[in-house]
Amino acid sequence: xxxxxxxxxxxxRPPEGDGRVSRVEASLRGPFLLFFVSAVIWLLAASVLGxxxxxxxxxxxxxxxxxxxxTPGRIAAAQQDLFIYGWGFNAFFALNLWxxxxxxxxxxRNGWLAQLGGVAWNLALTYGIARVFAGDMTGYRxxxxxxxxxxxxAVAFLLAxxxxxxxxxxxxxxxTFASQWFVVGASFAFPLVYLLAQLLVLWQPASxxxxxxxxxxxVANLLQLWxxxxxxxxxxxxxxxxxxxxxxxxxxxxxxxWTFFLFAGWTxxxxxxxxxxxxxxxxxxxxAAAMMIIPVIIVAINVHGTLCSQGGWxxxxxxxxxxxxxxxxxxxxxxxxxxxxxxFRSMSALVRFTSxxxxxxQLLVYGCASMVxxxxxxxxxxRLTGALWPSAKLVHVHFWATALGFLAAVVAWLVGGWQxxxxxxxxxxxxxxxxxxxxxxxxxxxxxxxxxxxGHVAFALNAFGMILKAPxxxxxxx
Amino acid sequence: MNDxxxxxxxxxxRRGPSGSxxxxxxxxxEVHSQLSRDKDEPAEGFSLTPIxxxxxxxxxxxxxxxxxxxxxxxxxxxxxxLDAPKVVVGGGPVVFEPDAAKGEQLFLANCAACHxxxxxxxxxxxxPLAKSIWVTGSEDRLIKAILAGFAGExxxxxxxxxxxxxxIGAGLKDAQVANIATYVRQAWGNAAEPVMDxxxxxxxxxxxxxxxxxxxxxxxEHPLETK
Numbered sequence: 001x002x003x004x005x006x007x008x009x010x011x012x013r014p015p016e017g018d019g020r021v022s023r024v025e026a027s028l029r030g031p032f033l034l035f036f037v038s039a040v041i042w043l044l045a046a047s048v049l050g051x052x053x054x055x056x057x058x059x060x061x062x063x064x065x066x067x068x069x070x071t072p073g074r075i076a077a078a079q080q081d082l083f084i085y086g087w088g089f090n091a092f093f094a095l096n097l098w099x100x101x102x103x104x105x106x107x108x109r110n111g112w113l114a115q116l117g118g119v120a121w122n123l124a125l126t127y128g129i130a131r132v133f134a135g136d137m138t139g140y141r142x143x144x145x146x147x148x149x150x151x152x153x154a155v156a157f158l159l160a161x162x163x164x165x166x167x168x169x170x171x172x173x174x175x176t177f178a179s180q181w182f183v184v185g186a187s188f189a190f191p192l193v194y195l196l197a198q199l200l201v202l203w204q205p206a207s208x209x210x211x212x213x214x215x216x217x218x219v220a221n222l223l224q225l226w227x228x229x230x231x232x233x234x235x236x237x238x239x240x241x242x243x244x245x246x247x248x249x250x251x252x253x254x255x256x257x258w259t260f261f262l263f264a265g266w267t268x269x270x271x272x273x274x275x276x277x278x279x280x281x282x283x284x285x286x287x288a289a290a291m292m293i294i295p296v297i298i299v300a301i302n303v304h305g306t307l308c309s310q311g312g313w314x315x316x317x318x319x320x321x322x323x324x325x326x327x328x329x330x331x332x333x334x335x336x337x338x339x340x341x342x343x344f345r346s347m348s349a350l351v352r353f354t355s356x357x358x359x360x361x362q363l364l365v366y367g368c369a370s371m372v373x374x375x376x377x378x379x380x381x382x383r384l385t386g387a388l389w390p391s392a393k394l395v396h397v398h399f400w401a402t403a404l405g406f407l408a409a410v411v412a413w414l415v416g417g418w419q420x421x422x423x424x425x426x427x428x429x430x431x432x433x434x435x436x437x438x439x440x441x442x443x444x445x446x447x448x449x450x451x452x453x454x455g456h457v458a459f460a461l462n463a464f465g466m467i468l469k470a471p472x473x474x475x476x477x478x
Numbered sequence: 479m480n481d482x483x484x485x486x487x488x489x490x491x492r493r494g495p496s497g498s499x500x501x502x503x504x505x506x507x508e509v510h511s512q513l514s515r516d517k518d519e520p521a522e523g524f525s526l527t528p529i530x531x532x533x534x535x536x537x538x539x540x541x542x543x544x545x546x547x548x549x550x551x552x553x554x555x556x557x558x559x560l561d562a563p564k565v566v567v568g569g570g571p572v573v574f575e576p577d578a579a580k581g582e583q584l585f586l587a588n589c590a591a592c593h594x595x596x597x598x599x600x601x602x603x604x605x606p607l608a609k610s611i612w613v614t615g616s617e618d619r620l621i622k623a624i625l626a627g628f629a630g631e632x633x634x635x636x637x638x639x640x641x642x643x644x645x646i647g648a649g650l651k652d653a654q655v656a657n658i659a660t661y662v663r664q665a666w667g668n669a670a671e672p673v674m675d676x677x678x679x680x681x682x683x684x685x686x687x688x689x690x691x692x693x694x695x696x697x698x699e700h701p702l703e704t705k
Contacts, residue, residue, distance in 0.1 A: 102503045173504070175511035240506055250513045252531070276558050279551035286549075287542045294535055301531075345549075345560075427590045 025384050027107045028098055031114040032384060033467060035094035035160070036377070038122050040460050042086025047453040049079035054449035057442040069133050077144050078132045084142060084222070085125050085153070088365065091373040092230040093118065093160050096183045098380055099237055100164035103180055104171030108163065117159025124152040140201055140215050142222060150198040157191050178253045178302075182233035185261050189225040193218060209277050217268035223364055224264035231328060231369040232260070232299065234376050238325045239306055242379070243315060248305030249298070256298035263288045263295070270343040274352065289343030296336030303329045320395055324375025327403060331367030335360060338414075350425060355441075356417030359410050366406055374402070374459065381463060385470030389462055397458040405451030408444050416441035574653055576672035581661025584654050588646050589662075597666040605634035605641065608666035611702055617673050619700035620659055621647070621681045622691060632693035645690060652678040 053075045068074075093114075101108060108114070128145030131137070137144040145153075164183045171180075197218035200206045206214055240247050247253070269277060269285030307313050307326055316322035339360055342348055351357070378395070382388060389395060416438060423434040551557025586595060593599050597608040607613045612634060613620055624647035631640050647655045652675040659678070663670035 103507060105504065173507065175507045177507040177510050180507075237506075240510070241503075246509055246513055250510050254514065274559075278555050279549065279557045279559065280546070280553040283546055283549040283551075287545055290545075291538060291542055294538060297531075297534075427586060427595055 022383075024101055024105060024107055025098075027109065027111065028101055029384055030111045031108065031118065031160075031163075032094045032098055032380075034115050034118045035090045035097075036381075037464075037467070038118065039087050039090035039094065039373075040456075040463060042082050042090065042125075043456050044460055046079050046082035046087060047449075047456045049075055049082065051449045051453050053079055054442075054446045057445060058439045068135065074133055074135060074137075077137055077141075078129055080142065081125075081129060081132060081144055084365070085128075086122075088227060088369065089121070089157075089161075090118070092186075092226070092369075093121075095234055095373055095376050095380075096161070096164045096187065096230055097167070098376075098384075099179055099233060100167040100183050103177055103237070104167040106167035106170055108167075114160050114163055117156045117161070120152060121156035121160055124149050124156060128153075138202060142219055143197060143201055143215065147198065147202040150194070150202060154191055154195055154198070157194070161187055161190070177236070178247075178250075178257065179233040179237040181254075181257045182229045182236065182260075185257070186226050186229035186233070189221065189229070189261070189265075193221040193225065209275070212272065212275070213269060213277055213281065216271045217265075220268035220271070221265055223361060224267065225261065227365050227369040228264065228332070229260065231332065231372045234372045235299075235303055235325055235329050235332070238321055238372075238376060238379060239303060239329075242319055242322050243306065243312060245306070245310070247302045248309060249301045252298045253302055256295040256302070259291070259298075260295035263291045267292065267339075267343070270348070271357070273343075273345055273348050286343045286345065286348075290340045292336050293340045296333055296340075299329075299336075300333050304333070320399075321375045321379040323399060324371045324378065328368040328370075328372035328375065331363050331371065335363035335368060338363070350421040351417050352421070354417035354420040354424070355413040355438075356421065359413030359417060362406075362413065363410055367410065371402070371406075374398070377459075377463065381466060385467060387466050387470040390465040390469070391462055394458040394462040398455050398462065401451045401455030401458065405448045405455060408451070409448035412441040412444040412448065574656065574675040576660035576674065577657050578661045578664050578672075580654075581657035581659070582665070584650070584658045585661050588650070589658065592643075597662065601637075603639070603641075605632060605637070605639045607662050608668065610634050610668075613662050614668050614670040615703040616700040617659065617663075617671065617677060618681060619696060620663070621655065621673065621678055622685060622696060622699075624655055624659060625678075625682055626685060626688050627690040628693055628696075629690040630692040630694065643690070647678075647682075648687070652676075652682065655682075 052070065053072060056072055056075070097108075097114070100106065124145075128149040131146050131149075132144050136146055138146065143150075164187050168176075168180055168184050197214055200214035201211055201218070205211050236247070236253070266284055266288030269281045270289040271285070273282045273286065275282075303326075307316055307329075313326070316326040342351055342356065342360070378389070420434065420438050423429045423437055549560065551560075592604040593607050594604075597606060599606040605612075612623070612632075623643070625645060626648070627645040628641055628643040631638060633639075647658075650658070655678045656673045656675040659673035662668065663673065
């Protein structure tokens with residue numbers, strides 16, 4: 001197997017497909033597929049809600065507007081929760097478990113525990129989403145679910161999301177690799193952050209601004225330490241794995257890991273600049289967001305340095321997995337740089353209360369994390385099921401629809417948000433004109449939502465078709 | 479940075495025994511952990527990247543310290559915004575300095591809706607501030623106007639306005655009123671002395687929480703200067 005037979009190969013036809021699956025992978029099959037299938041189902045549901053929400057943008061009449069369940073506030077919250085907790089978490093349960101089991105040669109014997117956790121997670125999520133649609137949300141973004149859902153999700157996380165740490169602890173050799181650090185960090189960080197946020201925001205609400213502070217701290221940690229760190233782990237794994245070479249400047253990676261976890265936890269208050277939070281907290285948030293440039297630079301040296309040498313970009317483009325993964329790596333760099341620049345008071349005063357923040361967040365959650373998961377799936381599923389991707393055409397549709405749909409949306413959010421902020425800050429512009437300028441971006445967002453749905457449907461058809469026609473699991477001795 | 483890639487030729491991870499795609503994961507981990515132990519021993523072409531990065535990151539750290547020192551309100555739990563009097567660690571409040579730039583921000587937020595960013599007002603509705611003796615004359619009169627507002631007929635630069643100016647200054651801090659007054663006294667060709675926050679505090683105490691001034695009454699306290 002050399003790169004020759006991969007470069008010209010149409011997407012979605014991985015070289016192996018001999019129906020034989022390694023023992024490590026055979027032991028992962030059950031939990032992985034449970035997480036993955038639920039993730040994709042939630043992704044589809046979130047995309048449909050996304051289309052409904054986007055089509056309702058800027059219009060006060062609509063078929064569904066008279067039904068309270070489909071008012072924009074509930075749709076938007078449900079869409080976000082489904083995307084984050086349904087797609088994002090299930091997908092990274094699967095990916096993180098697979099990664100660390102592979103790197104630690106870990107044969108998973110207690111798969112039923114993880115599956116139990118996965119079922120509990122998805123049931124709690126379903127209940128929470130139903131309550132959100134019924135209008136019983138808490139009003140705290142990404143902590144929308146009524147508070148009784150929190151403990152269930154936390155326990156389900158421990159059952160479903162803690163196995164990567166077990167796999168890490170049981171690894172045969174003393175050596176560790178960057179992907180392992182990031183996954184272990186993410187798996188430890190999320191439950192702690194989630195429990196503390198549940199406590200301080202919902203169960204024993206802290207008084208005054210501390211509640212808002214705890215909430216913004218939670219959101220930043222959720223996005224960076226779970227999505228960001230898990231995505232970085234996959235990026236660090238698939239680049240050297242598929243390109244068959246070592247990472248440029250790898251000796252810097254430990255610095256990236258420690259600075260990432262040190263600063264990411266502090267970026268929360270940057271979203272509260274200008275609010276009645278003690279000044280030193282606001283400024284610490286600004287500094288932390290700006291200092292995130294250090295891990296971002298190192299990741300850029302590691303990742304883009306590797307891609308820039310020896311025709312790495314061309315090979316990445318010709319490999320389905322790396323095409324998605326390097327898309328995610330670029331989005332990560334962009335999100336880090338923009339996040340640092342727009343944390344500064346003068347910049348954040350301009351784009352605060354606009355769609356710019358949404359754009360930055362989606363750059364990380366979709367542009368980086370989701371694209372990396374897509375790429376990883378193209379690598380993992382054939383190995384896990386021993387089958388081939390049914391349609392190369394659908395892979396193309398998936399990539400182009402999601403990439404273009406996402407780019408369109410991100411441009412609309414970032415450029416539109418910037419423009420909106422400029423107009424709002426200008427006392428000479430009437431507010432009606434500000435709204436008119438903002439709504440000129442709605443068409444782009446509508447097209448983007450439809451494109452994303454098309455891409456996700458293509459992905460789901462391909463993946464489900466592959467899982468259904470896969471041969472029965474048969475262990476291979478190696 | 480090319481010298482880093484010499485590893486990739488000599489140490490290219492081999493395919494695993496399983497015959498699967500790519501190098502085996504064990505090999506991947508081992509090679510990379512070796513890479514992070516054996517730091518650069520530049521054989522050919524010394525790379526400046528590591529040194530440059532060390533300096534760059536130290537620079538970031540230095541900047542972070544400076545930024546926090548200047549923008550953290552002395553790490554006081556009761557400092558909430560940058561305009562609040564700064565508390566120096568171990569010392570008293572820093573002396574106020576009139577700041578026309580901050581005044582401009584406040585002016586745009588509080589005053590420009592009527593008086594316009596140009597300071598020219600709206601003919602027939604809101605009087606101009608530019609080249610107006612009401613602004614550049616007595617600072618007491620100006621501060622009283624900002625603190626308490628106006629209701630009644632007022633003549634500015636020979637034009638009569640029947641205005642109603644709310645008591646904008648009542649909701650602002652002394653330093654903010656002083657900054658606004660300083661800004662309007664020095665912008666658009668005006669050139670008058672800046673206003674101190676102590677002066678604002680003094681007048682605020684003297685007039686108390688009162689109704690809007692009738693311009694004619696205010697002129698009895700502080701007659702218009704002749705140019």
